[in-house]
Amino acid sequence: MDLVALRPWAGLCLLVAATPLMAAAPPSIEERLARLEARTAAAEARASTAESDARVLRDQLEQLNRQVTGKPRAPAGDNTGLIAANPAPPPAAPATLTAPAASLNDGFSYTAYARSGTIINQAAGAGHGSAYMTPAGSVGGAIGRLGTEVDTYIGLSLSKEMYASNGTRSTFVATIADGVENPNDWTAEDSEFNVRQAYSQLDNLASFQDSTMFRDAKLWAGKRYDRDNFDIHWLDFDVVSVAGTGGGIYDVRLSEDWRINASVISRTFGDLNTDNDKDIRSYIATLNQFFDDGRWQVMLNGIESRQNNDRLKVQDAAGNLTRRNKAGYTPAESGTHAMLAYHQPDFFGREGMFKTAVFYGKGLGAEIKSVGSDGELLDQAEAMRLVAYGQTHLNSDWRIAPALVAEHSKNRYVPGDDYRWVTLNLRLANELAQNFEMVYELSWQAMDLDPQGYSSRQAVSGDFWKFTIAPTFKPEVGDFFTRPELRLFATYMDWSKALDGYSDSDDFGQKGFKSGGVWQLGVQMETWF
Numbered sequence: 001m002d003l004v005a006l007r008p009w010a011g012l013c014l015l016v017a018a019t020p021l022m023a024a025a026p027p028s029i030e031e032r033l034a035r036l037e038a039r040t041a042a043a044e045a046r047a048s049t050a051e052s053d054a055r056v057l058r059d060q061l062e063q064l065n066r067q068v069t070g071k072p073r074a075p076a077g078d079n080t081g082l083i084a085a086n087p088a089p090p091p092a093a094p095a096t097l098t099a100p101a102a103s104l105n106d107g108f109s110y111t112a113y114a115r116s117g118t119i120i121n122q123a124a125g126a127g128h129g130s131a132y133m134t135p136a137g138s139v140g141g142a143i144g145r146l147g148t149e150v151d152t153y154i155g156l157s158l159s160k161e162m163y164a165s166n167g168t169r170s171t172f173v174a175t176i177a178d179g180v181e182n183p184n185d186w187t188a189e190d191s192e193f194n195v196r197q198a199y200s201q202l203d204n205l206a207s208f209q210d211s212t213m214f215r216d217a218k219l220w221a222g223k224r225y226d227r228d229n230f231d232i233h234w235l236d237f238d239v240v241s242v243a244g245t246g247g248g249i250y251d252v253r254l255s256e257d258w259r260i261n262a263s264v265i266s267r268t269f270g271d272l273n274t275d276n277d278k279d280i281r282s283y284i285a286t287l288n289q290f291f292d293d294g295r296w297q298v299m300l301n302g303i304e305s306r307q308n309n310d311r312l313k314v315q316d317a318a319g320n321l322t323r324r325n326k327a328g329y330t331p332a333e334s335g336t337h338a339m340l341a342y343h344q345p346d347f348f349g350r351e352g353m354f355k356t357a358v359f360y361g362k363g364l365g366a367e368i369k370s371v372g373s374d375g376e377l378l379d380q381a382e383a384m385r386l387v388a389y390g391q392t393h394l395n396s397d398w399r400i401a402p403a404l405v406a407e408h409s410k411n412r413y414v415p416g417d418d419y420r421w422v423t424l425n426l427r428l429a430n431e432l433a434q435n436f437e438m439v440y441e442l443s444w445q446a447m448d449l450d451p452q453g454y455s456s457r458q459a460v461s462g463d464f465w466k467f468t469i470a471p472t473f474k475p476e477v478g479d480f481f482t483r484p485e486l487r488l489f490a491t492y493m494d495w496s497k498a499l500d501g502y503s504d505s506d507d508f509g510q511k512g513f514k515s516g517g518v519w520q521l522g523v524q525m526e527t528w529f
Contacts, residue, residue, distance in 0.1 A: 107162055109158075109159045110156065110157060110158045111156075111159075112154065112155065113155045113527070114152075114155070114528070115153050115524060115525065116153075116525050120520065120521050121513075125512060126150075127150060127522060128513050129149055129150035129151075131143060131148055131237070133506070133507050134508070135457075135502035135503065135508065136421035136447040136449065137506075138506070139407070139412070139421070140369050141445060142423060143235075143445050144234060144235055144425045144427075144443035144466065146470060147520065149236075149524060152183075152187075153178070154178055155176070156176055156177070159171060160172050164206075166206035168205050170202050173198075175198075176193070176196065177193075178192055179192050199221060199222025199224040200221060202218070205219070215253070216253060216259075218249065218250040219249050221246070221247035223244070226263070227250060229241050232405070237369075239387050240299065240371065241370050242263075242284065242371050243267070244265035244266055244284065246264045246265030248264065248265075259290050260288065260290070261287070261290075262287050263285075264284070264286075265284050266281045266283050267282055267372055269305075280305070280308060280375065282308075282364060282372040282375065283303070283305070284301055284303050284371055296341070297339070297341040297343065301338070301365060302334075302337075303334060305375065306333055308333050325376045325378070326455065327376075327453070329413070330379070331378060332363040334363055335365035335366065336365045337368070338360050340357065341355065341356065342356050342357070344356075347391065347392035352393065355389060357385075357388075358386055358387075359383070360382075360384050361381075361384075363377060364381075365383075366383040377412055377413065378413065381409070381411050381412045382409060382411060386405070386407075387405050389401070389403035398428065398429070399428070399480060400428055401427040402425070402426050404424055405422070405423045406421070406423070414452040414454050415452075417452040419447075420447065420449070421449070422445065422446050423444070424443070424445075425442070425444075426443075427441045429472075429480065431477040432477075435475065436474075439469075439471075439472045440467070441467070441468045442467050444463065445463060456504065457503045458502055460502045461498060462497075462499045464495035464499065466492065467491070467492050468489055468491040471488050472486065472487045473485070474486070484525060485526050486524075487526070489522050491520045492518070492520075493520075495508065495515050497515040
């Protein structure tokens with residue numbers, strides 16, 4: 001028998017045989033030191049052997065790589081070409097091809113966002129919550145999410161990157177999401193499971209490397225939300241969102257300080273109470289321009305929906321089917337939407353960031369945030385919006401994140417309707433320990449809404465405010481965007497009595513949720529990676 005194979009058994013037998021002796025007479029200090037020195041020498045020998053084996057393996061991989069690609073292997077962890085803002089063309093064969101049998105994990109990554117929480121009201125009943133719970137929320141007016149979220153939501157993105165032998169990179173992305181307000185552990189009946197993205201992208205194209213204009217270009221097709229959408233996280237508010245199914249090109253560089261994106265996508269208007277709502281589509285052509293290294297952004301959108309003339313089957317007095325929106329008026333077939341934004345990489349000279357944007361929309365473009373998603377809008381609909389927000393440190397222990405959103409729209413669904421609202425939101429964080437901070441959020445919203453009876457809504461004017469305090473644990477304090485966060489919270493909110501009468505279908509005015517002041521308590525987890 002192989003003597004090497006007998007070594008473990010021999011050592012075990014010696015150990016068993018020596019046990020009684022050791023129990024009877026413990027070894028001396030000199031004996032212990034001698035044994036320790038022997039074990040140290042053996043460990044050093046094994047480490048030397050392992051290091052030698054590793055050198056041999058690296059040499060073998062280097063030789064294999066040269067045989068396959070004709071080039072030396074890239075240093076371990078060298079992925080600078082994948083994360084640079086304007087990546088240089090990758091080598092003819094990436095590091096993932098250096099082994100004869102690449103792992104399925106090569107080029108695979110995933111990201112996720114999730115939140116889950118529950119709210120109890122002052123009567124020990126189910127709490128009310130939504131960042132859009134006010135009357136102004138019906139036309140996009142958010143109030144702040146801290147202490148108002150009652151749902152469980154998860155979004156998971158899976159990504160796989162692959163390289164061709166000429167260096168072209170292809171990426172496939174799939175995003176799945178689900179959200180429910182049911183707090184049970186099994187909520188399949190209430191599930192809103194959805195595939196939000198399913199698209200492929202090509203970049204570092206070998207055919208484009210001789211062109212200064214297209215060298216960094218990225219081609220994509222499929223279902224996705226635009227790469228350059230951005231949002232105010234503490235409001236749960238997309239500043240602008242272009243999403244649907246189509247195709248486009250990113251990062252065409254017209255000059256050193258001017259690059260453009262272009263895309264065409266389609267989407268439907270959702271549930272319009274018709275038999276063919278899935279066939280009633282809007283088509284959105286987008287031109288996104290970036291100047292001064294991306295600080296200035298000019299977005300232009302054109303929306304067409306010729307199928308909007310076969311929407312709601314409403315009969316006129318003579319019994320003829322006519323095209324009408326839910327209020328009985330002719331909906332728009334087209335629209336325009338424009339945004340001018342400034343992305344500041346600091347907070348007016350301080351650490352942090354600041355963004356501001358102004359919008360104008362006409363016709364189907366009067367839905368400012370989710371472009372091309374509202375088929376009820378009239379041709380004469382107009383909307384203007386201003387957005388400004390940022391975040392910074394006040395000092396070593398306090399952080400602040402202010403936000404302002406204001407909008408005026410008119411002739412949206414009924415000629416003469418008028419919607420005006422403004423939201424001020426302030427989130428503060430006081431860092432008290434390495435893993436603990438106190439988070440505060442104050443929101444105020446004023447509104448003057450005259451829907452002219454659309455969807456049985458009444459004209460109202462008033463304001464709303466809320467204050468939330470949230471003891472928060474997280475891996476490390478110091479940044480608003482470090483997650484996960486585990487929060488307890490208490491929220492107090494109140495609003496003008498007139499707002500209770502805006503609609504019978506919203507939260508305001510419901511039993512246990514009327515003006516005069518409402519307390520709600522809750523717990524929540526939020527994470528992303």
